[in-house]
Amino acid sequence: xxxxxxxxxxxxxxxxxxxxxxxxxxxxxxxxxxxxxxxxxxxxxxxxxxxxxxxxxxxxxxxxxxxxxxxxxxxxxxxxxxxxxxxxxxxxxxxxxxxxxxxxxxxxxxxxxxxxxxxxxxxxxxxxxxxxxxxxxxxxxxxxxxxxxxxxxxxxxxxxxxxxxxxxxxxxxxxxxxxxxxxxxxxxxxxxxxxxxxxxxxxxxxxxxxxxxxxxxxxxxxxxxxxxxxxxxxxxxxxxxxxxxxxxxxxxxxxxxxxxxxxxxxxxxxxxxxxxxxxxxxxxxxxxxxx
Numbered sequence: 659x660x661x662x663x664x665x666x667x668x669x670x671x672x673x674x675x676x677x678x679x680x681x682x683x684x685x686x687x688x689x690x691x692x693x694x695x696x697x698x699x700x701x702x703x704x705x706x707x708x709x710x711x712x713x714x715x716x717x718x719x720x721x722x723x724x725x726x727x728x729x730x731x732x733x734x735x736x737x738x739x740x741x742x743x744x745x746x747x748x749x750x751x752x753x754x755x756x757x758x759x760x761x762x763x764x765x766x767x768x769x770x771x772x773x774x775x776x777x778x779x780x781x782x783x784x785x786x787x788x789x790x791x792x793x794x795x796x797x798x799x800x801x802x803x804x805x806x807x808x809x810x811x812x813x814x815x816x817x818x819x820x821x822x823x824x825x826x827x828x829x830x831x832x833x834x835x836x837x838x839x840x841x842x843x844x845x846x847x848x849x850x851x852x853x854x855x856x857x858x859x860x861x862x863x864x865x866x867x868x869x870x871x872x873x874x875x876x877x878x879x880x881x882x883x884x885x886x887x888x889x890x891x892x893x894x895x896x897x898x899x900x901x902x903x904x905x906x907x908x909x910x911x912x913x914x915x916x917x918x919x920x921x922x923x924x925x926x927x928x929x930x931x932x933x934x935x936x937x938x939x940x941x942x943x944x945x946x947x948x949x
Contacts, residue, residue: 659921660680660682660683660918660919662680662682662683663678663679663680663920663921666678667921667923672923674923674924674925674944674945675922675923675924675925675943675944675945676922676923677709677920677921677922677923678920678921678922678923679707679709679711679712679916679919679920680919680920681711681712681715681919683918683919684712684715684716684915684916684919685715685719687911687914687915687916687918687919688700688716688719688721688915690885690886691874691885691889691909691911691914691915693886693889694885694886694888694889694890695889695892695893695907695909697893697904697907698870698907698908698909699722699906699907699908699909700721700722700908700909700911701721701722701723701724701745701747701869701908701909701910702716702721702722702723702724702910702911702912702915703724703726703747703872703910703911703912703915704723704724704725704726704730704733704734704912705726705730705912706911706912706913706915706916706917707912707916707920708730708733710733710736710737712916713733713734713736713737713738713739714737714738716915717734717737717738717739717743718738721739721743722739722743722744722745722908723739723743723744723745724744724745724747724910724912725744725745725746725747725748725764726747726748727748727755728752728754728755728758728759731744731746731758731759731762731764735762740763741759741762741763741764741765742763742764742765744759744764744766745764745766745767745768745869745908746759746764746766746767746768747768747831747869747910748768749768749769749770749771749774749790749806749807750774751767751774751777751778753777753780753781754781756777756778756781756782757781757782759782760781760782760783760785764782765785765786766785766786766787766788766828767782767785767786767787767788768787768788768789768790768831768869769787769788769789769790769816770789770790770792770806770807770808770813771808771816772816772819775787775816775819775820775823775825776823778825779823779824779825783824783825784824784825784826785825785826786825786826786828786829787820787825787826787827787828788828788829788830788831788867788869789808789813789816789817789827789830789831790806790807790808790830790831790832790833791807791808791809791810791813791830791831791832791847791850791851791854792806792807792808792809792832793807793832793833793834793843793846793847793850795833795834795835795838795843806833807832807833810850810851810853810854813830813854814854814857814858814861817830817858817863817865818858818861818863821863827858827863827865828865828866828867829865829866829867829868829869829905829906829908830851830854830855830865830867830868830869831868831869831870831871831908832847832851832869832870832871833871833872833873833910834847834871834873835873836872836873836913837873837875837876837882837913838873838874838875839875839882839883840883841883841887841888841891841892843873844870844888844891844892844895845891845892845894845895847870848868848870848892848895848896848899849895849898849899851868852899852900853899855868855900855905865905866905866906867905867906867907867908868896868905868906868907868908869908869909869910870892870907870908870909870910871909871910872909872910872911872912872913872914874888874909874911874913874914875913875914876913876914876917876918877918885914922945924943924944924945925943925944926941926942926943927942927943927944928940928941928942929941929942930942
């Protein structure tokens with residue numbers, strides 16, 4: 659909890675449940691990541707918190723946006739973000755959502771299957787596309803490697819197919835898992851995709867962009883490495899494996915932008931013991947996963 663949020667909670671009588679958020683901390687988090695990765699474009703992962711004040715502040719600071727739905731795209735545009743600064747980063751999209759995003763001018767679309775690639779070709783013809791690679795998520799509190807992404811070999815075939823469908827094969831992406839507390843996953847992933855960049859270039863597809871995803875951690879109860887630690891490791895790996903021919907770099911922070919900037923204020927509605935022979939107390943709040 660930031661001092662600003664703590665002071666507000668101490669001085670205010672709030673109807674609960676509610677989220678109390680420190681926009682100054684958000685601005686600081688954005689600046690810290692910009693400093694750690696000065697050559698990367700920041701695409702805020704809107705799903706982390708799509709509140710309009712957050713989107714407006716980030717748009718005003720020059721952030722781009724990673725959207726997972728047409729609703730998130732509409733919210734970004736309403737907050738002042740140009741459509742050209744939005745990536746449709748969900749690899750599973752409705753055809754109607756792809757068409758609506760294309761009509762707005764969203765230029766960049768993620769995929770990880772031939773079926774999705776064909777949908778994009780039909781409903782967003784001529785767009786730039788990037789393929790998500792499944793990578794090792796070791797060190798992450800919430801691994802994502804089974805849910806999204808494809809193999810390097812299949813990604814190669816898909817990127818070679820994209821021009822045949824009238825699309826622009828623009829880049830590759832990966833995600834090392836949410837709340838990633840180690841740098842090794844980034845280093846291993848960069849090494850893997852760099853080889854695919856080289857392979858595709860030899861085959862006539864010269865990719866321009868690498869999306870490093872998100873996963874940057876925030877401190878809850880346990881200490882985590884600082885943002886600069888990840889920035890240094892990523893840049894060292896990029897230089898090692900790409901040399902002087904660095905692609906455009908994108909990062910998609912979500913938790914790292916908002917996770918330590920707000921708290922949910924809730925009321926304790928009931929405290930009771932359920933069984934006469936059980937000393938455990940049940941504490942019921944006015945907010946929860948099921949209510």
